[in-house]
Amino acid sequence: MFPKNAWYVACTPAEIDDKPLGRKVCNEAIVFYRDADGAAVALEDFCPHRGAPLSLGRVIEGKLVCGYHGLEMGCDGRTVAMPGQRVRGFPAIRAYPVVERHGFVWVWPGEAALADPATIHACDWADNPDWAYGGGLFHIHCDYRLMIDNLMDLSHETYVHATSIGQKEIDETPTTTRTDGDAVTTSRFMDGVMPPPFWRLALRGNHLPDDQPVDRWQICHFSPPSHVLIEVGVALAGQGGYHAAPEVKASSIVVDFITPETETSIWYFWGMARNFNPRDKALTASIREGQGRIFSEDLEMLERQQRNLRAWPDRTLLKLNIDAGGVQARKVLDRLVAQERAGAAALQG
Amino acid sequence: MFPKNAWYVACTPAEIDDKPLGRKVCNEAIVFYRDADGAAVALEDFCPHRGAPLSLGRVIEGKLVCGYHGLEMGCDGRTVAMPGQRVRGFPAIRAYPVVERHGFVWVWPGEAALADPATIHACDWADNPDWAYGGGLFHIHCDYRLMIDNLMDLSHETYVHATSIGQKEIDETPTTTRTDGDAVTTSRFMDGVMPPPFWRLALRGNHLPDDQPVDRWQICHFSPPSHVLIEVGVALAGQGGYHAAPEVKASSIVVDFITPETETSIWYFWGMARNFNPRDKALTASIREGQGRIFSEDLEMLERQQRNLRAWPDRTLLKLNIDAGGVQARKVLDRLVAQERAGAAALQG
């Protein structure tokens, strides 16, 4: 259950620089590569000759050459050539709309006619010299909505991430959740707390003292299909918090692009964009390493939760105030999927 | 197919000393831990908040704290507290009757109202200074009844355990099987045989010569749901055999508590209780190591037998005289399960 008429992050640009990449997105087995101009291409990962995966082939002068019998596939899914064959009558394979933007390759696994690159999520921090970005990719065996729940309710930090970003005050501070069209926002503001280890690192990275009380904030922004961008930060206490001057705070955006692979597995692109010390590559690396370690702590919990939910399919989960972000996000997704189905039915109809 | 209204060994006490233990018993996913008084607790391994496995959490002052969002679970399956929440309306999870006794933690996976700790299997050797016990745990992919068959027909020792406890005379000596209520006993007495390697070790451990003929016995006691305790021993030949004086024999009880995990997998708690040299810890360790090695020889056979039976579901197995112990045990189990189902139907009825 996921919208297919949507832009999902398929991979990072570097993943297709040297050879084709086979990756399943929303149950579609897709091969990604670059054409002669370096532009990203996304096709069904199925050679029309004998069904070999095209992702086992090579890219030669921008044409994807099947690794089994040398069929040359064009960027539109039509066979260009094959040794000793006339290929005009070969059946085409499906081409997916694909765009490289903001440091990611985005794919539209649904109806191609509806794909509008203008609707790709805006990322102001990308391609912006005042910002630095570092991130990674995890493959996790869970429904993508469990990851959205996880990110829209950061009270789990106290327990799952106790030694890095968790602190008791997260639990003690209530959140506010607001839905605006398809966007859902959950906010939490903790004033006058001591910064936990990860934020002490960030304060030092921004040349600020790390042993004084801070005002800390977490503002989680969900937008369809499955993007969660979280404004996080700390400011020296009493200087305005979220609105404090850049000199007295360390803030950043936690970037989460969640791409369903199947109903119960995801490609999870995580990262952090920051607008302090953007040229400090060592800082980028150490933040990235710390975040990777922290986020990997969620994997077992999410996979075991998924297995539990599958074992007890009839059990209803609680929807507490802390769960409001995930609950609202699911409502948006339910609506979008219903619209998509109604649209498909009308077209057939 | 197994009785659920029965006491099964769930784990050893040490397994829950430091942290919660998640273990499936008779298809029930259960978390075991100790309350504030150190008493064992058994609950469904499912957090009522969002379905996380509670066994991934921690025990703090006898309360099980979910590792995802900090829900505090009580020993009765009712939520005690959760940060920022009123928990009175939270749905309870199931609590299972559980008792620590005889060096094991016992659980009753069926109807709690029927659980009577007085019916836990008596183990005279436990908590008795004249006896020593050593044992271990194996996880095996087979129907628990295949393990009962294995233990009630020791003629397999000649083939599976040829180099330790097997000897040709086992095959040549007929057995007697007797059923008394729910108890099944299969006995074999071999007089004037040479002791095989394992028994030579035991004779030496009891300061007896290991190079002389002995009278050897094996008395297998099955009792529901799946306990097999085997009186085994050797006495210097002609001194009364099973009834010989302690000074001229080495005897012990092979302890087998078989706990179904699913229909086709088990937790197998094996061990040996002996009443000679009980304070000799090195002897306990060497017997335990030898027994572990011997019992591991059965694993592949049982798992491959299970796969064969699944591949040929319609084939009828032979029921020879040597199989009588297992056959009678299955009759007892069939009767108990039928009673259990009739009881459940009457209750619903």
Add this chain to the structure above:
Amino acid sequence: MFPKNAWYVACTPAEIDDKPLGRKVCNEAIVFYRDADGAAVALEDFCPHRGAPLSLGRVIEGKLVCGYHGLEMGCDGRTVAMPGQRVRGFPAIRAYPVVERHGFVWVWPGEAALADPATIHACDWADNPDWAYGGGLFHIHCDYRLMIDNLMDLSHETYVHATSIGQKEIDETPTTTRTDGDAVTTSRFMDGVMPPPFWRLALRGNHLPDDQPVDRWQICHFSPPSHVLIEVGVALAGQGGYHAAPEVKASSIVVDFITPETETSIWYFWGMARNFNPRDKALTASIREGQGRIFSEDLEMLERQQRNLRAWPDRTLLKLNIDAGGVQARKVLDRLVAQERAGAAALQG
């Protein structure tokens, strides 16, 4: 979908020299071993006593002794003896026709009455001092027909085996396919080409120059159920090619016996028979090693192709001229399986 009334290679002789071998052929779980005279025996891998796999047992004086309780099985599937038991009434297990010939053990998984050893594939190179043979065995997760396709269309060499036997001229040279009864032959002749690395090795092995143009040929012979023998070779250019004198060529037979394990997995016995320098064991070893490396390059492609075909079951594959060998072979197989089913239906009346 495979003929069962056919001789398949089950194993090499050495595989049953020391102990019984359990191997599934055409969905039949079979145990292979040698009787008292050293002759190969093939029986159902199922002990009639309690269903243990007989392949876990031992062979004692030509009798297969079950490793669980010592049942002694005879070569005809009838129990010979069991300690303490009268075995006359024991149900027999199935015995399969089996013949050791040409350096292989052949089994007939279908109706035993139809098995005629005279129909085992003739291998003139076997047991012939003018020839040398080296080969190996791979276990691959694909339909056996995908492997037949692979071997009847060598145009894949250009892509899969680019660094060893592949060369551009393979693609550029059309093939001829001919069907004669149940036999299918696909031929390709490439004149005046430079030999690729594997053939340079073979030329040197036959004391010929490796840096001159050659005439190269590939003649693929399919015969049921799933044998593909390929005459391959190179001759110094202009000396008659396939018909050139032995002194100016290096030629051999690629031997492929493909045995279905299940519908989607195979035991693939591959090798090469050559009639030059047959006594040079180092050459045999280096050819065998090279061929093993080359053939292992096909494994991932075939297994991923199989998974693709399973994911898109309704998609029709192309049948190009280069695919004619595989297409014709499938027609033969379809006919044989239909005949087999008609025969079985007629018998059942």
